[in-house]
Amino acid sequence: MLKLYNTLTRKKGKFVPLKDKKATLYVCGITPYDTTHLGHAFTYISFDVLVRYLKFKGYEVTYTQNVTDMNDRDNDILARAKKLNIPWTELVNYWTNRFLNDMQALNWIKPSNYLWASKNIPEMIILIKKLLKNGYAYEVSGSVYLDVAKKKDFGKLSRYSVAEMLRVAKDFEEDLTNSDKRHPLDITLWRATEKNQEPHIPSFESPFGKGRPGWHIECSAMVIKTLGSQIDIHGGGHDLIYPHHESEIAQSEGATGIVPFVSYWLHTGTVHYQVKKMSKSLGNLVLVSDLLKKYSANAIRYLLLSHHYREPWEFFEKDLIVAEQKIKVVEKRLVDSSEGKEEFEQAMNNDLDSPSALKILDRKPSLEIYKALGFISNF
Numbered sequence: 429m430l431k432l433y434n435t436l437t438r439k440k441g442k443f444v445p446l447k448d449k450k451a452t453l454y455v456c457g458i459t460p461y462d463t464t465h466l467g468h469a470f471t472y473i474s475f476d477v478l479v480r481y482l483k484f485k486g487y488e489v490t491y492t493q494n495v496t497d498m499n500d501r502d503n504d505i506l507a508r509a510k511k512l513n514i515p516w517t518e519l520v521n522y523w524t525n526r527f528l529n530d531m532q533a534l535n536w537i538k539p540s541n542y543l544w545a546s547k548n549i550p551e552m553i554i555l556i557k558k559l560l561k562n563g564y565a566y567e568v569s570g571s572v573y574l575d576v577a578k579k580k581d582f583g584k585l586s587r588y589s590v591a592e593m594l595r596v597a598k599d600f601e602e603d604l605t606n607s608d609k610r611h612p613l614d615i616t617l618w619r620a621t622e623k624n625q626e627p628h629i630p631s632f633e634s635p636f637g638k639g640r641p642g643w644h645i646e647c648s649a650m651v652i653k654t655l656g657s658q659i660d661i662h663g664g665g666h667d668l669i670y671p672h673h674e675s676e677i678a679q680s681e682g683a684t685g686i687v688p689f690v691s692y693w694l695h696t697g698t699v700h701y702q703v704k705k706m707s708k709s710l711g712n713l714v715l716v717s718d719l720l721k722k723y724s725a726n727a728i729r730y731l732l733l734s735h736h737y738r739e740p741w742e743f744f745e746k747d748l749i750v751a752e753q754k755i756k757v758v759e760k761r762l763v764d765s766s767e768g769k770e771e772f773e774q775a776m777n778n779d780l781d782s783p784s785a786l787k788i789l790d791r792k793p794s795l796e797i798y799k800a801l802g803f804i805s806n807f
């Protein structure tokens with residue numbers, strides 16, 4: 429019996445899908461303005477292992493992932509494109525393709541639905557209209573905001589106080605000082621195009637006037653469009669719990685009236701390098717494309733799986749050298765058998781305990797376990 433740790437309940441619980449033997453999964457995707465680093469790979473390979481394990485257990489999996497190629501801020505994509513003097517769409521296509529190539533090199537199963545936010549704006553407008561109709565949103569000068577005070581259970585995922593939300597929202601460059609908002613934490617659903625807006629910032633038509641959607645409404649719309657008003661599993665990096673996923677819940681449940689929007693919320697730990705979180709702004713990135721020049725894709729996968737998906741960890745190159753040695757030993761001894769399968773399932777049923785699953789593979793190198801964990805097989 430598969431048990432998963434649910435951020436919403438803070439407990440490990442038995443995985444019971446909404447429909448027998450079918451599982452729906454949504455994972456928040458990249459903002460494509462730069463290259464794929466090991467922190468991204470950890471998140472997406474962790475969910476790749478979840479998808480593979482659900483299939484291994486006989487579930488039919490429908491998996492959606494998005495590309496956040498647009499949002500309500502003058503964001504990194506727009507700033508970078510402006511600096512390079514190229515259309516933002518060109519930058520987005522380039523980095524999305526680079527990401528997909530890196531992930532394919534790591535033997536990633538491409539999601540059933542792979543969606544660009546900018547191509548799903550009508551679906552976002554439908555949701556915003558529903559939120560206005562249901563009294564959860566308000567319009568001021570062509571912008572639309574979610575009235576957080578009307579959603580009495582706002583905060584149920586992060587369990588943050590208002591003070592903590594304000595602190596975190598600031599880091600995410602949420603629009604906290606906008607005087608059109610009834611409360612600083614109200615969520616921007618639609619941002620009106622400003623007079624004299626710089627030409628590199630895109631504008632879309634809507635019933636509220638020209639503008640562009642907020643970051644959080646994008647995922648609500650793409651979840652509902654591809655998987656329905658209720659889904660089994662929603663995943664993403666740990667830093668998306670608030671404001672992004674908290675807002676997704678408020679918007680989706682407010683628009684559809686169906687609760688819960690998501691049965692299981694799964695979040696991956698943060699990857700550190702040189703003591704700090706791996707991030708573009710800190711300049712301490714370890715790029716997947718660079719690692720692939722020196723190490724095999726299977727070694728990188730082995731290193732990633734040697735950390736439980738919820739665990740924050742630090743990258744040391746020496747660990748990757750060890751991972752390469754270990755996977756080579758496994759590969760030399762691989763046998764076409766399912767020995768160790770029961771033990772493997774016990775480990776994976778316990779909230780996808782991949783570090784224990786790797787130890788079983790080390791001891792009993794069976795092809796079935798090797799393949800179930802997504803290693804590239806030449807057997």
Ligand SMILES: [Zn+2]
Nearest residue numbers: 456457647672
């Ligand atoms: Zn998202």
